[in-house]
Amino acid sequence: MIENVVSRRYAEALSESIAEDSRLRAVLKSMETLCGAFRSEPNLTRFFANPAIPLTNKNALLSEMCDRVQADEAVRNLLRILNQRKKILYLSNIASFFEDFVDRRLNQVRVDVVSASPLTPDQAERIKASLSGVLGKGVIVESREDASLIGGMVLSVGSLVVDATIKNRLALLKRSIEK
Numbered sequence: 620m621i622e623n624v625v626s627r628r629y630a631e632a633l634s635e636s637i638a639e640d641s642r643l644r645a646v647l648k649s650m651e652t653l654c655g656a657f658r659s660e661p662n663l664t665r666f667f668a669n670p671a672i673p674l675t676n677k678n679a680l681l682s683e684m685c686d687r688v689q690a691d692e693a694v695r696n697l698l699r700i701l702n703q704r705k706k707i708l709y710l711s712n713i714a715s716f717f718e719d720f721v722d723r724r725l726n727q728v729r730v731d732v733v734s735a736s737p738l739t740p741d742q743a744e745r746i747k748a749s750l751s752g753v754l755g756k757g758v759i760v761e762s763r764e765d766a767s768l769i770g771g772m773v774l775s776v777g778s779l780v781v782d783a784t785i786k787n788r789l790a791l792l793k794r795s796i797e798k
Contacts, residue, residue, distance in 0.1 A: 623716075626709045630716035633697050634724065642691060643721045649690040650714040653698075656684060657710060667707045677702050727757035734772040735784070738762045750776070 637643055657663050667677055681698045684690075690698075701707045722729060730750055732738060738746075738760075747758045754776070771784035 622709055622712055625706065626712035627716045629697065629701070629706070629709070629713045630720055633693060633713070633717055634720035636693055636696075640725060642693075643724065646691045646693055647714075647718060647721050649685075649688055649694045650710070650717060652688045653684060653690070653694070654711045654714050657708075664708060667702070674702065677707070681707075722759075725757065727759055728754055728776055729759045729761055731775040732760055732762040732772055733765050733768065733775075734762065735764065735766055735768040735770050737764055738772075746774070750774075 633646070634643075637646060666672060666680070678699060681702055682695070685695045685698065697713075698707065698710075701710065701713075718729075728750075730746065732743075732746060743760045743762065747760050751758045767786065769785040769789075771787070773784055773787075774781040
């Protein structure tokens with residue numbers, strides 16, 4: 620709980636520190652890349668969690684990581700502050716909240732699409748155009764596959780879920796027959 624409160628504050632501060640909307644996507648991309656490094660390399664987490672390792676060594680590694688991903692200066696500053704305050708392991712949570720702030724600021728929404736087979740680029744564009752018109756916002760389609768759906772798709776926008784799958788229709792039919 621406290622981690623979410625703290626992470627949200629850092630994400631909001633990062634968002635407010637970036638005046639130009641054009642930089643937001645680059646900062647978000649840097650954050651996602653750095654989070655990916657922490658996820659894929661468990662030794663990084665152990666390194667930063669170890670109190671015996673001097674802060675200067677941790678800062679040097681963060682600087683090298685930022686150089687490799689050509690991180691924006693705002694990200695570099697955030698990482699230095701997080702490292703000093705021993706909150707670097709909150710980075711993934713901060714990135715998630717930052718993504719929400721970026722979406723709100725750029726008037727866009729993320730739509731999670733789960734389908735039985737991969738979406739074609741044309742299908743993704745049609746979903747994007749339809750939802751953009753309905754929601755009045757830019758739409759970012761994030762898709763994944765679930766073969767158990769048989770056919771159709773599940774769309775999730777925030778807390779709204781639209782289940783247009785064959786699996787769901789069969790379940791509804793079964794329930795109506797059982798009544």
